[in-house]
Amino acid sequence: MKRDRFLRERQGDWKRLEALVExxxxxxxxxxxxxxxxxLARIYRSICxxxxxxxxxxxxxxxxxxxxxxxxxxxxxLYRSPPISLHRFIVxxxxxxxxxxxxxxxxxxxxxxxxxxxFLTAMMVAIVEPAIAETVVDKSMLGSASEGYATELYDSVDxxxxxxxxxxxxxxxxxxxxxxxxxxxxxxxxGIGTAKELxxxxxVLGLITGHIVQEGYSSNFFSFVITHGAFELTAIVIAGSAGxxxxxxxxxxxxxxxxxxxxxxxxxxxxLVVGAAIMLGIAAMIEAFFSPLAIxxxxxxxxxxxxxxxxxxxFTLCGRGTRSHES
Amino acid sequence: xxxxxxxxxxxxxxxxxxVDFRFRTAGPGRRGIAFLVDWVVKIVILIAVGFLFGIFxxxxxxxxxxxxxxxxxxxxxISWLYGGLFETIWDGQTPGKRTFRLRVVRRNGTPxxxxxxxxxxxxxxxxxxxxxxxxxxxxMLCTQRMQRLGDLVFDTMVIYEQRERxxxxxxxxxVAPLQRLECGNRFDLPDRTLSIIESLFDRRRGIVPTRKExxxxxxxxxxxxxxxxxxxxPLAMNQFENTMFLRRVLRTFGTIENVSExxxxxxxxxxxxxxxxxxxxxxxxxxxxxxxxxx
Numbered sequence: 001m002k003r004d005r006f007l008r009e010r011q012g013d014w015k016r017l018e019a020l021v022e023x024x025x026x027x028x029x030x031x032x033x034x035x036x037x038x039x040l041a042r043i044y045r046s047i048c049x050x051x052x053x054x055x056x057x058x059x060x061x062x063x064x065x066x067x068x069x070x071x072x073x074x075x076x077x078l079y080r081s082p083p084i085s086l087h088r089f090i091v092x093x094x095x096x097x098x099x100x101x102x103x104x105x106x107x108x109x110x111x112x113x114x115x116x117x118x119f120l121t122a123m124m125v126a127i128v129e130p131a132i133a134e135t136v137v138d139k140s141m142l143g144s145a146s147e148g149y150a151t152e153l154y155d156s157v158d159x160x161x162x163x164x165x166x167x168x169x170x171x172x173x174x175x176x177x178x179x180x181x182x183x184x185x186x187x188x189x190x191g192i193g194t195a196k197e198l199x200x201x202x203x204v205l206g207l208i209t210g211h212i213v214q215e216g217y218s219s220n221f222f223s224f225v226i227t228h229g230a231f232e233l234t235a236i237v238i239a240g241s242a243g244x245x246x247x248x249x250x251x252x253x254x255x256x257x258x259x260x261x262x263x264x265x266x267x268x269x270x271x272l273v274v275g276a277a278i279m280l281g282i283a284a285m286i287e288a289f290f291s292p293l294a295i296x297x298x299x300x301x302x303x304x305x306x307x308x309x310x311x312x313x314x315f316t317l318c319g320r321g322t323r324s325h326e327s
Numbered sequence: 328x329x330x331x332x333x334x335x336x337x338x339x340x341x342x343x344x345x346v347d348f349r350f351r352t353a354g355p356g357r358r359g360i361a362f363l364v365d366w367v368v369k370i371v372i373l374i375a376v377g378f379l380f381g382i383f384x385x386x387x388x389x390x391x392x393x394x395x396x397x398x399x400x401x402x403x404x405i406s407w408l409y410g411g412l413f414e415t416i417w418d419g420q421t422p423g424k425r426t427f428r429l430r431v432v433r434r435n436g437t438p439x440x441x442x443x444x445x446x447x448x449x450x451x452x453x454x455x456x457x458x459x460x461x462x463x464x465x466x467m468l469c470t471q472r473m474q475r476l477g478d479l480v481f482d483t484m485v486i487y488e489q490r491e492r493x494x495x496x497x498x499x500x501x502v503a504p505l506q507r508l509e510c511g512n513r514f515d516l517p518d519r520t521l522s523i524i525e526s527l528f529d530r531r532r533g534i535v536p537t538r539k540e541x542x543x544x545x546x547x548x549x550x551x552x553x554x555x556x557x558x559x560x561p562l563a564m565n566q567f568e569n570t571m572f573l574r575r576v577l578r579t580f581g582t583i584e585n586v587s588e589x590x591x592x593x594x595x596x597x598x599x600x601x602x603x604x605x606x607x608x609x610x611x612x613x614x615x616x617x618x619x620x621x622x
Contacts, residue, residue: 003518004580048346055347060522069488071348072436076418079437084415163392170399181407185452188476193453246480259479266480270446 003059010050014067017043017074024077044074097275099319100268101238104245111240114195115233118202119209126210133207145208149217149224153294169288176232177280180239184246184273191247198240223297226304227290230311231283235276242272338472338484340436350436350486352473353429355464358485364423369405376401410448415441428488434472443481450477502571504579511555516580520550523616524573534619536567543569546615550576 020040024032032040051067054060101108126133133142154161179201186193212221249265250258286307291300338350376398383394404412413421419431419439431439431447439447454463454475463475472484507514527534527542534542547569551558559568 003521048342051348052346057518058522059518060525062525068348071342071346072350075342075348075436076432076438084441159387159389163388163390166389166393166397167391167395167399170396170403174399174403177403178407181449182452185449186456188450188453188480189456193456249480259482262480263482266446266482267442270442270449270481273449274442274445 003057003063006050006053006059007063010047013043013046014050014070017047017070021073021077040074041078044071044078047071047074092271092275093278095319096271097319098315098317100271101241101275101315102319104241104268104272107241107244107248108237111194111198111237111244114198115202115237115240118199119206122203122206123210123213126207127214130211130214133211137204137207137211142208142211146212146215146217149212149220153292155294157293165288165292169284172284172287173281176236176284177277180236180276180280181273183236184239184243184269184276187243187246187269188250189247190250191244194240194243194247197243198237201236219297223300223304224291226301227307228283228287230304230307231279231286234311235279235283238272238276238279242269242276245269245272336473336487338486340434342436348436350432350484353427353485353487354473355467357427357487358429358467361421361423361427361429364426365409365421366423368422369409373401373405407449408445410451411441411445414439414444414448419444424485429485430488431478431483431485434482434484439481439483443483447477447481447483450475450480453477502574502578505554505556505575509556511557512553514554516550516553516576519616520546520612521577521580523612523619524577526616526619527573528577536570540567540570542615542618543567543573546612547572549612 017040020036020043023036024040047067047070051064051071054064054067122133122136154165179197183194183197183201186197209221212218245265246262246269249262249269253261256264290303336352336354338352339347340350341347380394380398380401383390383397386393410421414431417425420429424430431444433439433443451463454460454466454477456462460475463477466475466479467473470479472478474484478484505514524546527539527546548558550556551572559572565571
């Protein structure tokens with residue numbers, strides 16, 4: 001076949017594919033009729049053939065590039081990832097997220113150890129030797145931390161409460177989710193960055209906690225943090241395990257290539273991070289609006305224990321059964 | 328950026344249909360500029376959002392507090408979710424990437440999903456380490472597909488989208504096609520010859536005009552002989568006479584427009600299909616092809 005005859009005969013299909021691609025772009029794919037999809041697939045395949053013909057006969061770079069682009073766009077219409085939907089989100093929360101944590105629980109326990117051990121050690125140190133705490137953490141920071149728990153809580157839900165707590169809710173999201181994301185992202189340096197973030201946060205939080213206990217505000221403090229802590233501390237450790245997961249994928253690819261290993265670990269890690277971010281969102285709302293209420297401490301301890309149990313049961317019971325597809 | 332760098336940045340992807348198609352991956356330069364555009368967009372959004380929530384303070388303490396909270400949330404969303412959200416809903420593009428015709432795709436060429444978009448943007452923190460995105464730029468320079476760490480982990484790459492149509496070259500359309508009467512011999516050229524002319528005008532090769540004219544002179548002589556066109560008067564010759572002639576040749580025989588718009592020419596050629604099977608043409612033309620490939 002000569003080039004110009006080829007152009008004349010095949011141009012119709014090319015224009016048709018361009019139109020179909022535009023249509024698919026503007027319309028969600030599930031609204032396309034079956035006939036359209038069949039037509040798209042058929043024309044796409046024929047254009048794949050055209051491209052290989054132009055490539056083998058060297059019928060010009062412009063033409064090849066044009067068809068190349070057309071094939072690329074058709075390819076992207078036919079092979080795409082499933083769209084975001086409420087259903088996928090619910091499946092992720094009820095099944096996918098806890099399932100991945102089970103699968104990668106070694107990383108969870110490692111991250112927990114990296115965070116909890118320095119935390120407990122630092123807390124002990126700050127209680128026994130308060131002077132050491134002041135050399136590590138800035139004194140004004142320690143002061144303001146314990147002061148915060150010496151002041152009165154909100155005894156009524158009024159304008160002042162709504163205003164101040166709303167702005168704090170924004171701050172908690174910005175700060176805490178930011179810490180979790182950073183903790184995860186630093187995992188790309190072979191996990192070292194994540195380990196450092198976990199250790200560092202563990203030590204600083206441990207020293208502050210120890211200082212508050214030592215100053216005698218422990219019941220105010222623990223009743224304040226117990227409820228949102230269930231979500232917040234767990235989420236930070238989960239974000240940390242996601243960072244370690246990426247680091248491990250880089251260091252130890254096993255039998256696969258390093259890139260394949262990284263991709264596999266990365267796709268699980270990001271899901272853990274998304275789950276952790278959702279938990280931190282919940283924690284921020286609790287910390288902003290529930291934790292500072294001046295209600296009997298017994299109620300806070302009760303609700304807090306309930307939340308801890310809820311989180312633990314969620315991760316132990318959900319995502320256990322068999323599933324046909326990955327969510 | 329030199330032409331050779333651009334040619335080197337091609338990545339071939341094989342479709343399940345067994346056809347190879349090519350992408351041009353985008354390097355740190357273009358991506359950096361797109362990144363700056365995104366920064367400007369982010370700042371503009373923040374200022375707009377700041378004004379909007381600032382108005383809340385007329386509602387008193389409650390409004391002011393609520394406004395501050397929403398503002399802090401907006402700050403969070405813009406610093407952490409901007410890229411991920413845009414790349415999810417715009418199919419791998421942010422405003423900056425759209426401006427510079429860049430798109431994030433998977434390494435196999437398919438569009439990215441939410442997790443890839445979100446994850447690769449979170450890892451910008453790693454790529455920014457220890458400052459000025461040093462790690463990211465180094466990683467792009469060291470990998471064949473110019474991937475930063477976020478791309479490596481989530482198996483994505485940033486491609487430069489070509490939306491060049493056949494004959495996007497406007498110059499070729501401005502010249503007049505050859506007339507049947509100008510040609511003493513047959514009014515036809517083999518496709519290989521046309522594709523060689525096309526490759527001479529391929530902007531990606533970046534051949535300088537004077538060198539183009541040199542190469543064009545050799546081609547044009549052979550083609551004139553074949554078509555039976557009178558050689559130009561040496562005294563009245565334009566500096567780029569032969570380049571112009573080749574553009575006219577391309578306009579006459581090598582364009583879709585030509586084929587679809589003037590059926591007479593197409594018919595004329597049709598008759599000759601069986602008479603002149605595809606050939607590489609005379610040795611001069613084959614040599615020129617090699618020359619152009621070297622450029």
